[in-house]
Amino acid sequence: MPELPEVETVARGLRQAILGRRILSVTLGKTDFIDDPAALEQHLPGRQIEAVERYGKFMLLRLSAVNEETRAATNGDAAPASLLVHLGMTGQIAPSPAGQPLEKHTHVCLLLDDGRELRYTDARRFGRIAYLTKTSLAEELAGFGADPLEVSKEEFANRICERRARIKALLLDQSVLRGVGNIYADESLWRARIHPARLGTKLSGKDAETLRRALQDILRKAIVLRGSSISDFLDAAGEPGEYQRHHRAYGREGKKCYRCKTAIRRAIVAGRSSYFCPRCQPSPRSFAALPLPGKNRRKAERRGAGKSPRNTGKS
Ligand SMILES: [Zn+2]
Structure with missing residues (x-):
């Protein structure tokens, strides 16, 4: 998507x-x-x-x-x-x-x-x-949030750190930031070493700034490489993008983390499949207590997806 x-x-x-x-x-x-x-x-x-x-x-x-x-x-x-x-x-x-x-x-x-x-x-x-x-x-x-490539340090921190929602949900919420979807949310959280289930209110100003920079670096590099072709994305000349070769978390369940060699995990956060390194991105206590999605994960994912109407981007 x-x-x-x-x-x-x-x-x-x-x-x-x-x-x-x-x-x-x-x-x-x-x-x-x-x-x-x-x-x-x-x-x-x-x-x-x-x-x-x-x-x-x-x-x-x-x-x-x-x-x-x-x-x-x-x-x-x-x-x-x-x-x-x-x-x-x-x-x-x-x-x-x-x-x-x-x-x-x-x-x-x-x-x-x-x-x-x-x-x-x-x-x-x-x-x-x-x-x-x-x-x-x-x-x-009128209802859209800031462009992630242009958002300032102060505005980003205001939009993220004052919300009692999971950071993954905030990144996907188009009224907070416009343009981020599942791939670039997971990639930037991995780069910033922030677990997707952490709450916006629990992030420090330093965490927020690390995340903003990671997100901007990743989006800029992905634009240079003409995006990620996961299933069937083609550009206006009919060519696939190349950023998928640089993914560090998204789609890498069970593969080794590029930083610490721990296996990348996948869990449902904010109703979406979320990939993260359990060692580099320690989970908040509230999240560790939740049962991990098992065989019924597809069902859980579908149910969860329906619960986030503000995430208009579907990706
Ligand atoms: Zn790691």
């Missing part, structure tokens, strides 16, 4: 590939993941793609105002607007020559003025696409 580095990678690829192109027409397949499909068909044609930005795990295609020739068809909504794209679990977005046969599960095609189509494919359709005016975009983004 794409997190901040993967979405940033796709956004950078799109910036190189489609910036300045004008959208001529829209063709839709299945639309159950699109907020208002008719709005795409009505409002996208005629607009130019002026910027591609990342906001947490969202991509935002910033669209120009509609020009004079197409104004009549837009029902009065001619002001600059945005197209929000969330890749969900299996979403991919990339330009292709318009004549090229469609990949399976292609659900959105935007014909561009250079003869290519910007195509969105999504096998599981957990992604989301929405046409947003300036006002609806502001409402959409």
Whole structure:
């Protein structure tokens, strides 16, 4: 599931590939993941793609105002607007020559003025696409927390150390930080030697700063390596990322810790599979008392996942 580095990678690829192109027409397949499909068909044609930005795990295609020739068809909504794209679990977005046969599960095609189509494919359709005016975009983004790459030492400490929630849950909570998911939460906690079940209120200012730096270093390195390809993540040029080779905790259950050679463990924390080194990341007493998930772990995980509605990113 794409997190901040993967979405940033796709956004950078799109910036190189489609910036300045004008959208001529829209063709839709299945639309159950699109907020208002008719709005795409009505409002996208005629607009130019002026910027591609990342906001947490969202991509935002910033669209120009509609020009004079197409104004009549837009029902009065001619002001600059945005197209929000969330890749969900299996979403991919990339330009292709318009004549090229469609990949399976292609659900959105935007014909561009250079003869290519910007195509969105999504096998599981957990992604989301929405046409947003300036006002609806502001409402959409209002509840999100700080960008982890830009958050200051003070703001990070305020957002983490004043909450009686497990640090893993806080990292995943998009209203605390936007863009972190399961992989980069586990990797940064391992680097900072903090157990995922520790409470935010129990972390010292020094712990918080160690974690902030670990998180930023890891996210930056992952962006340089174009993200982690765990299952099927591909960038805008159809290439997998390489950061998965640098994972130190995530997905390494039973393998030796790179620091101390103790076997990496996995437990359910905040409703999610969490990987950690039991020696480098000592568990808080409250957590050690809980029974370890056994055979029913998948069930426990599903139950737990349903209990964290604020974790909108699913990854
Ligand atoms: Zn260790």
